[in-house]
Amino acid sequence: MSRFWSPVVHTLSPYVPGEQPKQDGVVKLNTNENPYPPSPRVLTAIASAAERLRLYPDPHATRLREAIAAYSGVAPEQVFVGNGSDEVLAHTFQALLKHDKPLLFPDVTYSFYPVYCRLYGIAHEEVPLDAAMRIETAGYRRPSSAILLCNPNAPTGIALSREAIAALLAENPDRLVVVDEAYVDFGAESAVPLVARHDNLLVIQTFSKSRSLAGLRVGFAIGQRPLIEALERVKDSFNSYPVDCLAIAGAVAAIEDDAWFLETRARIIASRDVLARDLGQLGFEVLPSLANFVFARHRSRSGADLATALRQRGVLVRHFKKPRIEDFLRITVGTEAECSRLIDVLRGLI
Numbered sequence: 001m002s003r004f005w006s007p008v009v010h011t012l013s014p015y016v017p018g019e020q021p022k023q024d025g026v027v028k029l030n031t032n033e034n035p036y037p038p039s040p041r042v043l044t045a046i047a048s049a050a051e052r053l054r055l056y057p058d059p060h061a062t063r064l065r066e067a068i069a070a071y072s073g074v075a076p077e078q079v080f081v082g083n084g085s086d087e088v089l090a091h092t093f094q095a096l097l098k099h100d101k102p103l104l105f106p107d108v109t110y111s112f113y114p115v116y117c118r119l120y121g122i123a124h125e126e127v128p129l130d131a132a133m134r135i136e137t138a139g140y141r142r143p144s145s146a147i148l149l150c151n152p153n154a155p156t157g158i159a160l161s162r163e164a165i166a167a168l169l170a171e172n173p174d175r176l177v178v179v180d181e182a183y184v185d186f187g188a189e190s191a192v193p194l195v196a197r198h199d200n201l202l203v204i205q206t207f208s209k210s211r212s213l214a215g216l217r218v219g220f221a222i223g224q225r226p227l228i229e230a231l232e233r234v235k236d237s238f239n240s241y242p243v244d245c246l247a248i249a250g251a252v253a254a255i256e257d258d259a260w261f262l263e264t265r266a267r268i269i270a271s272r273d274v275l276a277r278d279l280g281q282l283g284f285e286v287l288p289s290l291a292n293f294v295f296a297r298h299r300s301r302s303g304a305d306l307a308t309a310l311r312q313r314g315v316l317v318r319h320f321k322k323p324r325i326e327d328f329l330r331i332t333v334g335t336e337a338e339c340s341r342l343i344d345v346l347r348g349l350i
């Protein structure tokens with residue numbers, strides 16, 4: 001602490017990301033990374049972009065926005081890119097979510113949202129999940145300026161249908177609805193096709209999960225032009241280069257390699273289903289996940305104890321010390337071998 005700190009810094013308790021172990025040989029199922037490498041085309045593209053690092057990047061990231069637009073079926077002007085979806089979210093909070101009335105989001109969701117609210121001085125209210133840990137859209141009818149949903153939700157993995165999002169948008173034409181789709185590619189329905197009909201929808205996605213590029217830091221938002229313009233105003237006042245040259249080249253190559261994307265995604269979905277079944281057989285209740293992780297609690301063993309015991313045996317999973325979810329473990333879907341290792345270790349523990 002120091003007398004030079006601004007008042008807001010005193011009240012901040014920053015988001016604590018999952019551990020990145022220094023040693024090799026750890027089975028790392030704690031931060032929802034993709035267990036497979038990025039497309040080989042990404043590596044080639046980054047190597048050739050590295051030859052031009054002397055130059056500043058394109059301040060409009062035009063090639064990347066065009067590639068995302070072509071993939072998503074929207075115009076490049078409807079795409080905003082940033083350094084990971086965390087940065088896109090940060091700009092969204094500043095540009096679009098700060099109003100007189102509170103922002104609404106679920107009480108169990110991505111724990112970065114309350115951090116941004118404190119950082120930017122945004123009032124918020126948390127809407128409880130229902131008894132089955134699902135988002136109940138009827139709970140969002142209370143007075144507010146905007147609604148922020150994570151779909152599939154993190155850390156539960158449970159997804160809302162596109163139809164449910166469409167109904168929420170139609171019910172709330174005067175409120176912005178932001179949908180964080182960091183995990184949408186693993187089986188859930190994206191809200192992107194609704195953007196054309198709804199000027200109150202902003203969808204945020206990332207290259208970190210389904211494209212295996214967490215280390216490159218590329219995320220993006222899709223919405224109608226006025227929403228994108230607001231994000232650009234904030235971005236230009238902050239750092240007029242949205243992403244660097246290597247990120248542009250790598251992300252373009254990733255989104256253009258559909259075969260790689262489809263194959264790695266199919267493997268992750270297949271492993272998720274096996275993992276859920278195996279955990280069930282060990283006495284876990286596993287929430288129905290459409291993400292690249294599962295959220296599960298054991299009938300008789302505490303989540304904290306299991307996470308510690310797994311850690312001592314070289315398997316990292318995520319445990320949150322938060323009311324309502326402290327019995328649960330969030331387990332990233334790894335390779336087949338990593339999932340088997342987790343199940344073997346758990347079998348020894350339970």
Ligand code: PMP
Pocket residue numbers: 083084085086087110150154180182205206207208214217218219
């Ligand atoms: N949204 C959610 C729900 C997440 O879990 C994460 C990853 N921690 C992010 C956004 C941010 O991901 P990234 O910045 O790597 O795009």
